[in-house]
Amino acid sequence: MALARTRAVALFGVDGHIVDVEAAITSGVPGLHLVGLPDTALSEARDRVRAAILNSAESWPNRHVTISLFPASLPKRGSGFDVAIAIALLGASEALPVGACAGMVMIGELGLDGRIRPVTGVLPAVLAAAEAGADTVIVARGNAAEASLVPGVKVVAVGSLRALLARLRDLPPPDEPDDTSVDGAAVGAHTDGLAARSRARRGDLDLADVRGQAEARKVLEISAAGGHHACFTGPPGCGKTMLAERLPTLLPDLDQDAALEVTAIHSVAGTLPAGQPLITRPPFCAPHHTASRAALVGGGSNRLIQPGAASLAHRGVLFLDESPEFAGGVLDALRQPLEEGEVAIARSGATARFPARFTLLLAANFCPCAAPKTRDCTCTPSVRQRYLSRLSGPLLDRVDLKARLREVTRAELRYDLQLAEPSETVAERVLTARERTRKRLVGLPWRTNADIPGRELRRRFAPPHRALASLDQPLADGRLSARGLDRVIRVAWTLTDLAGKDTPTADEINEALGLWQGLTP
Template identity: 65%
Template structure:
């Protein structure tokens, strides 16, 4: 019996784990047998690998070949094991030295012609390999830039199985096949509409613009209610222009999520801007929080918006179950999905922005509304009280007056000016929270907030009265305290004052503008 071993990486959600790929060639009925709970796509790799080996000019061992994927008790899925399986088989057959591939981590899908094809999820796979102590990975050539985002690991790009075998044998690279088409270049990215947005485009709504600044500075959830045309969507779409670029660690985390989901922008291996997700109101619960069937669990919109913004326009039009599914990620910053075959967690720490019309008819003026009071009440009650309780800032907007529009032509601030204030406020919060695992006011848990970050008794008097008379819940008190700290950071104060707490309370109880 001849035996060879190499490694690959499997993914569960956005987390990876190293898989030992062992090949044994024994006497018996010729064929290839996979063990280790492979799924359908992985079982089909037998035909892909066989054709790729033949078309790379190598001999297929005409004996019984067993491929073991360890740990054997963990289900494996996908085509990312193709190159590792092919290399292990050829090493066991003596076509390459077995020691040459023993320390490598091989990730990639094989085409029938032997070329390596780009795959999703390379970044979390390489991160998992690095965390497991591996130091060299082989990836398809189109995934090279993404894999090299991981520090302290050697990345070997491979265009084909033939070129990889030449490298392992110590031979010069094979000449390019003239009949082989060159790898397709990444399509040019269309202009990003977000690059042209600016807060100065919004006329009027000074209070709403101020709430947007507070949301960006502290990562607070926001709810706009008002008639059509008052600027709810315009304001929400400009929130990303106020937020600073992602920190390096957060950028890697966000990029890994979009790599797994296959939504990484072409030609952009690293996402440095906070993501912005705006799902349609017909979105299902699974598309919102993530899910799938069997072994395939995909992240949803709340995970794709991790470290960014989730904007839900026409919020009452969403299915009630879809809205209620947001309650856990809003509190815990992650989504846990359980299925019969496996369970996984997806990160989901995002800023939620809701927008809603006051009634189903969406009349521009209240005098033109044809809805009965009971209809208006039932419409807004589609957003439940427990969900609204988790929203930090609530504003009831009115259409801008002619005087406001004229005044704002001269004094409306552009996004870059507001973004500078937001950045300074965030830096103050990071400095204050330096000895803690949190980096924004919205991330501080309630018990820690009340234990270590409680303002003075005089400053808390307004909130205490609201808590006493029942207009403020305990969860709402935590939200008010977080916003009060953000108001203090924006005003460059070391601790919230009574005005900060009172302003935060007014925003939590839905201020009318």
């Protein structure tokens, strides 16, 4: 019996697990058998691997071949096992030197012509390979830039099975005109990506585009500085959507860890911008109000579990425009990510995990008729009440900043644009405030004031007693809940950091209380 072994990676959520791919050739009825819970796509691998091997001028063993994926209990999805299967098989048929692929992990799909194609989820897969101690990871050329983000492991990008075999046999690489063009395209795409990024940085969007709405602009600044959730209500056309879309322009770049987390999620979802291997800016994700629960928090079939908008917005902004129009059950699904910072999806005995720590931004009209002028509204007070109350309860209770926007006046629209502060100026203040927060939280696991748990707001980060005096009455008459109290204190810390002070005073507490209550007319 001839045996050969190589390794691949199974992904579950954003967690990769090393899989041993073992090929055994025995006497018996000729054929290829896959064992170890392969899903449909993996069974299709059988046909792809066979065609790819034959089209790479290799011979197909006309014997009984068993491919085993171990651990068998691990659910395995997708086409990224093709290369490992082909190499194990050729190893077992003694077409490769013994030990040629020791220490290697192989990730890639095979085309029928033997080409190695890119797959989604390469970043978390290579991270898993590096953690498992692999010294070399074989990937498709299209995945090279993404795979190279992982430190401590050698990434070899190969265009075809033929080229990979030459490498494992220590032969010169075959002439492959197609390959070089793939490479060239990848390089072009990469520079395009850089251009796109700096454009985004300079900003097609800028807070300077927004006239008036001083209060809402302030709310965006506080939200950016402290990571606080916010809600804008107001008449149609007053700039709610416009303001919300500009929140990312106030946020600092992602640090290295956050960038890798965000990139891993987008890698699995297949939403990495072309030619931009590492996402370094906070993402902005705005699902439509007709979005399903799965689209919002993730889900899907056994075969394909996809992260939802909440995870695609990880370390960035999740914007729910026209938020009362979302189906109630759909919004309730946000409770888990809001509380735990991640979404867990259980399928076939295992749980996929996707990080989902985002700043939630809601926008809403006051009423369903959406009349452009408040005076034209035909809704009864009870209809209006019911409309906004769709948002209330668990969700609105978690929103720290609530701003009521007015119509922009004609004078404001005519306002000299140069008077409106650009994003860059506001972003600098945000950065300075975040730096103060970081210094205070040094050695602690939280990055922003919004992350500080309630118990710490009563111990390490308790504001002075006299500053809190104005909260006694709202607490006594029920206008302020216990959860609301914590939120007010967190925002007060952010206001303190923005003001360059050391501890919150009655001023910051009062302002934070006003922002928390914001929607009450």
